[in-house]
Ligand SMILES: Nc1ncnc2c1ncn2[C@@H]1O[C@H](COP(=O)(O)OP(=O)(O)O)[C@@H](O)[C@H]1O
């Protein structure tokens with residue numbers, strides 16, 4: 001349940017007095033989500049999302065996130081648009097937390113993604129990467145490769161409770177990733193959390209992307225690796241190459257991969273699996289049971305990491321150089 005902060009009716013009405021949204025008709029907390037408190041807000045001006053930023057989102061990063069959504073929406077990528085107050089600002093304070101109002105995006109996440117969904121997300125991600133090249137603000141990736149070892153070190157000393165030998169396995173995987181991580185690939189703004197719950201579909205078409213709160217400047221192909229991990233594995237842990245082909249074709253129809261990006265996909269996928277394994281591991285071992293944060297299973301990403309370790313070339317994900325059968 002992602003409503004950490006309670007909002008009273010009187011303080012909501014006072015907060016909205018600075019906007020041109022009309023009168024409040026109703027508001028209610030949204031159960032989905034992990035990081036922030038979200039409310040579905042209905043006013044005489046329409047339907048909106050009210051987001052209150054909780055502790056894990058740094059206040060200094062909010063102008064980047066809101067500015068990026070505004071920029072992407074203005075350049076034709078469907079995503080929530082921050083609603084401006086009469087003074088032109090989009091960021092305010094409510095119930096002691098930074099808060100903002102967003103346009104409501106119709107649609108919902110694909111519960112069982114098909115190759116058609118995968119192709120659409122590949123193409124939308126490439127559009128995001130292409131449009132993002134013109135966005136002038138910068139944000140360093142707080143969960144980049146250099147952050148993984150300190151994050152692992154901050155996990156309680158109970159990692160082997162998940163599986164005996166896991167701490168050693170992660171340690172040697174980190175040695176390998178640190179020694180071989182690619183550095184000279186094209187970079188730009190990436191979403192960095194393009195999971196199925198953050199991409200909405202309506203009537204079979206992709207209707208938009210939400211949740212830009214991990215967006216940052218990074219290797220573009222790393223976003224592809226995150227997305228291959230999130231969209232192309234089946235519940236039994238197997239990689240579905242038909243979905244991989246579709247996602248990569250969708251991407252390359254907009255932005256073809258360079259040869260070095262394609263060659264780096266296996267290690268980028270190992271890195272992506274490590275990043276989500278570590279954040280899930282940290283939450284698993286530190287967040288008390290029964291708290292508001294939904295704990296996601298780190299073992300899902302351990303299995304994905306082990307899969308990627310045995311991949312030696314991008315063709316095993318369904319990659320084909322552009323021009324061949326596209
Ligand atoms: N602009 C929006 N339009 C429609 N629904 C939204 C919008 N923003 C958020 N939501 C809803 O709120 C949920 C949580 O949002 P999300 O940004 O993923 O939260 P968190 O950052 O806490 O993970 C989403 O799954 C979706 O149901």
Ligand SMILES: N[C@@H](CCOP(=O)(O)O)C(=O)O
Nearest residue numbers: 033034035193195276280296
């Ligand atoms: N996608 C991450 C967790 C972040 O959750 P979100 O609701 O902000 O997308 C994971 O699956 O580990």
